[in-house]
Amino acid sequence: xxxxxxxxxxxxxxxxxxxxIGPGPMACMLLADLGADVIRLERTSGTIMSGLGxxxxxxxxxRSVAIDLKAAGAAGLVLELVAQADILIEPFRPGVAERLGIxxxxxxxxxxxxxxxxxxxxxxxxxxxxxxxxxxxxxxxAGALATVGEPHxxxxxxxxxxxxxxxxxxxxxxxxxxxxxxxxxxxxGQVVDVAMVDGxxxxxxxxxxxxxxxxxxxxxxxxxxxxxTPYYDTYRTADGEYMAVGAIESQFFAELARxxxxxxxxxxxxxxxxxxxxxxxxxxxxxxxxxxxxxIFDGVDACVSPVWRLGEAPADxxxxxxxxxxxxxxxxxxxxxxxxxxxxxxxxxxxxKPGQDTTDALRDWGVKDERIESLLTAGVIAxxxxxx
Numbered sequence: 118x119x120x121x122x123x124x125x126x127x128x129x130x131x132x133x134x135x136x137x138i139g140p141g142p143m144a145c146m147l148l149a150d151l152g153a154d155v156i157r158l159e160r161t162s163g164t165i166m167s168g169l170g171x172x173x174x175x176x177x178x179x180r181s182v183a184i185d186l187k188a189a190g191a192a193g194l195v196l197e198l199v200a201q202a203d204i205l206i207e208p209f210r211p212g213v214a215e216r217l218g219i220x221x222x223x224x225x226x227x228x229x230x231x232x233x234x235x236x237x238x239x240x241x242x243x244x245x246x247x248x249x250x251x252x253x254x255x256x257x258x259a260g261a262l263a264t265v266g267e268p269h270x271x272x273x274x275x276x277x278x279x280x281x282x283x284x285x286x287x288x289x290x291x292x293x294x295x296x297x298x299x300x301x302x303x304x305x306g307q308v309v310d311v312a313m314v315d316g317x318x319x320x321x322x323x324x325x326x327x328x329x330x331x332x333x334x335x336x337x338x339x340x341x342x343x344x345x346t347p348y349y350d351t352y353r354t355a356d357g358e359y360m361a362v363g364a365i366e367s368q369f370f371a372e373l374a375r376x377x378x379x380x381x382x383x384x385x386x387x388x389x390x391x392x393x394x395x396x397x398x399x400x401x402x403x404x405x406x407x408x409x410x411x412x413i414f415d416g417v418d419a420c421v422s423p424v425w426r427l428g429e430a431p432a433d434x435x436x437x438x439x440x441x442x443x444x445x446x447x448x449x450x451x452x453x454x455x456x457x458x459x460x461x462x463x464x465x466x467x468x469x470k471p472g473q474d475t476t477d478a479l480r481d482w483g484v485k486d487e488r489i490e491s492l493l494t495a496g497v498i499a500x501x502x503x504x505x
Contacts, residue, residue, distance in 0.1 A: 125152020178465020
């Protein structure tokens, strides 16, 4: 694995990842995809996701340094690396980094231009700051979880897309890149407090707007975008699969009605007739297979799409044409996003074993050979495989 990517808008940016799970690795994958040189500091035993081995897409594109952060001398090594870094991403509970001697005060003293991003679920302060949690908890407390599911049935967790990746990783990347832009003017680094509850709440901006305007209520499955309208929902097909219908605008609804040609089909905004409209759509879509409906709606602007299973999505003609999902290193995975006209990003090497790159990565980041040898002897760091 080369010491750094040679393409992408972030080539030359150096990132230290203090390994964690979920949003931290996702954020660092995105930064690596865009060309940043990311080194992952982790235990020799790896993280909770390390059992995925080379299939761990979130760990792609960066080298692994095994380090015992509790060992004497570990903080000193981290601060040496910090002096060479642009960004550090820290995923611990509040106070942990400080106890390890690598909190914001120490790191910014070592490198006043450092962007120090703190990735937590609850944030650095507040009654729940020290509480454990996962995506489902952060989405729940922010009000997002209650909006997902059918009426009068329990809320359904939308994988860990909402808090971990939407409210966490994406806001982390936004925050550190914004801080990098600001640093060009001030020359100073700063701390970026990334709380998933904050990010999820931000993602709900439109929902809060609609609720404040009286256009959305708290009853699950009764609103425009949560399946409450029959023309924005999913329908089961004859073969047990599903089609998605999103015909919100009047012209697209008109196309939906034209193609389906249902006798006495109700007007779009006659709410009293929505139950009848839903029943008609349910019966009609159940009359043909998903493949038949795909053919029928091919080329029709009615906002009707097949609901692919996760394993089916890579074969979708549009995604295949754009190479949105690709096979790299023998693993099916998403391609780099977003895309750049002059400085395209690239998928890096497959996930590394914890500590596989310790000596080479540290050497590339300016740590002298004798220093590396002394740290290995002291057990502060470990090299799990001989470097190539």
